[in-house]
Amino acid sequence: MGQKINPVGFRVGNFLPWKSRWFSDSSNFKDFLIEDIKLRKALMEKLKLAGITEVNIERLPKSMSIGLTVSRPGVVIGRGGSGIEEVKNFILKIISEVRRKTIKDLKIDLKVNEVKNSELSAHLVAGRIAAELERRIPHRRVVTKAIERVMASGALGVKIVLGGRINGAEISRVEKFQNGSVPTQTLRENIDYAQLPALLKRGYVGVKVWIHKKEED
16 A cells, blocks of 8 residues: 555645645535645746745635745745735735636735755655756666765655656656665655656656655654
């Protein structure tokens, strides 16, 4: 079971909190769910340069609290907080497009959190690997350096899986790289996971990263 399921989703509700936290009746549930999906996707794309890793959404009757976890918070905040207002306006624009009406009275509370160690974030590591593969750097060199950086940052283990037409091969294949301990079937362990595609000349190569982190005090 540990090989076939998202390790983060596997732990949600038992050891990890939900990324969307709100209650709704059956009439609004579908609309709120679609709104969350589109909002999260748009923010992940817009704030890619800020090293965004996570978007948490909380809803109240007349307000919405959105938490952004980024590696470079200064990029989001901007000079004098101008970036915060820009992101709030962007969020209202996305919500207005989904609801098909202009939204002005919704209060947006934006919280920007900094990633403690970017080398222990599976999303950032996967993004860096995908970017380097797209620059045609040999995949073994890319993965080896990524594993070395992660282990040097204090991880207990890391596993990286590449799948697709690696190095432009005629037949797609899967290559796995691992260092240290990555227990995928133990719920109590702190496992961070991310998967991202890398668009290469011959097609997509999928990048999956598991990082076994120490328990936070």
